[in-house]
Amino acid sequence: MPMSTWFECKVRYDKIQENGSAKKVNEPYLVDALSFTEAEARIIEEVTPYISGDFSVSAVKRTNFTEIFWDDTADKWYHVKVSFITLDEKTAVEKKTTSHILVAANDFRGALDHFMEGMKGTMADFEVSSIAETQLMDVYKAKLEGQTAE
Structure with a gap:
């Protein structure tokens, strides 16, 4: 996909x-x-x-959003900036790669909880750099073939 x-x-x-x-x-x-x-x-x-x-x-x-964590009961969208930490095996130097994830939540605490829940099972080390409420009114997923609004 x-x-x-x-x-x-x-x-x-x-x-x-x-x-x-x-x-x-x-x-x-x-x-x-x-x-x-x-x-x-x-x-x-x-x-x-x-x-x-x-x-x-x-x-x-x-x-630059790489992923969206959905919650149909939420009425706000939060921009979570997260740094994934990798270790260069040759030089043993830590490298941080920033990703931007959109999280649906009703409040700041809910955004953090929902983000952490969504990250369960990830093997990568990461740290949350920031969480900020966005002004987004709504988010619309792609319509897949056969889901046309005709």
Whole structure:
């Protein structure tokens, strides 16, 4: 199975506030896509049912997330920066390789717990460099063949 490429797509639209007034927002979403063009098409398809009125895709950029730990009960997304530590056998020098993992959780503690749970069974030594809440509104997995929305 090919590795996922995650694109952050920003969607600009007028969001109706609780008091009934409209406010211009520019909200980030994450989509799994093969190209910038596909990412833009996917985000339009995903948000169209939820946004009334006009909207535009104001930005599409590739992200460096290597993995996503899902939790359907969570309402926030956390960016976990983790360093994997390897030892060069010839020189005996420690080498750190940074990875970026997206974790669904309801709070900071939940993000750390969910991350650690997801890392169980990994043989590699690692250390968490940082955990930060993202502004992501939602994350959309790739649609596999046969899962089209037609």
